[in-house]
Amino acid sequence: MRASVHRAVEELLSEQPAEEVTLPLIATRAGVHPTTVYRRWGSLADLLSEVASSRFSGDIVVPDTGDVREDLERWATAVATDLADPDTLAIMRAALGAGPDGGCACTADRHAQLEAILERERSRGGRTPSVEEASDGLLGPLYYRALFTQLPVTAEWVRGLVRKLLS
């Protein structure tokens, strides 16, 4: 049931404005009784957080090239590619819109991935920025550009962010 409800959320958000995507509509699309959905998830906000957490986990393979700059460039490019997908952005916007917990659900795994890349470099004896600095320098501009601007995300721009972070 969980999978079909998640799929219903993703389908509906790709088809219509978020304001029209309600728990009863999701239940109907998933072929589940609305009461069951209310009992299991409680609120649309909780359901959207769960969908976001699941959608934005384990979807990007953390690169391991032996070079931290190369790893960060590849990883940030993969995050940027994901953020260029309108359906991805629709899930993220809906999770953010539903309440204060939606944001962390979208990015908890991104922080873990970034930490893994940096930790590997430190285990090789390299010096790295902290995960907070890397998050400020990479995730900040990437997510800001995707959500708040119509500026393009190019490979050259992503490399520039990594260069600035490591400088």
Added chain:
Amino acid sequence: MRASVHRAVEELLSEQPAEEVTLPLIATRAGVHPTTVYRRWGSLADLLSEVASSRFSGDIVVPDTGDVREDLERWATAVATDLADPDTLAIMRAALGAGPDGGCACTADRHAQLEAILERERSRGGRTPSVEEASDGLLGPLYYRALFTQLPVTAEWVRGLVRKLLS
């Protein structure tokens, strides 16, 4: 009418989950007939964009200390203070959640303010980052931290962002 509808949106978003804030509820709170609200704004997304655009314009005085670093620090601190207000974040999240245009509505004036600070420095003969670089380095981390993390926003952290941008 516009002012009372805007106020109704802000009040309702500060009181209850965004998923429960609908056009009919907004109309009732504002003492306006729902049909009038539908006719004037068309959709909740359009209304939320307008509220965000109005709320996030002209609210921060652009500093003019004669020193670009000082101006950027003061301005970024004012943006950070605004983002620390739960009611501010509720409006921003709702505008983002409602559709793809909500983001620009929240930040168009911030970009204009940043451009004004940088332009003033250039008119004094100083060299500055572009408005895109400044947006990546300041607005990116500020908005990312407010929306996606539970990390604190401190004056020292804001100064560090400005230092990194101007380095």
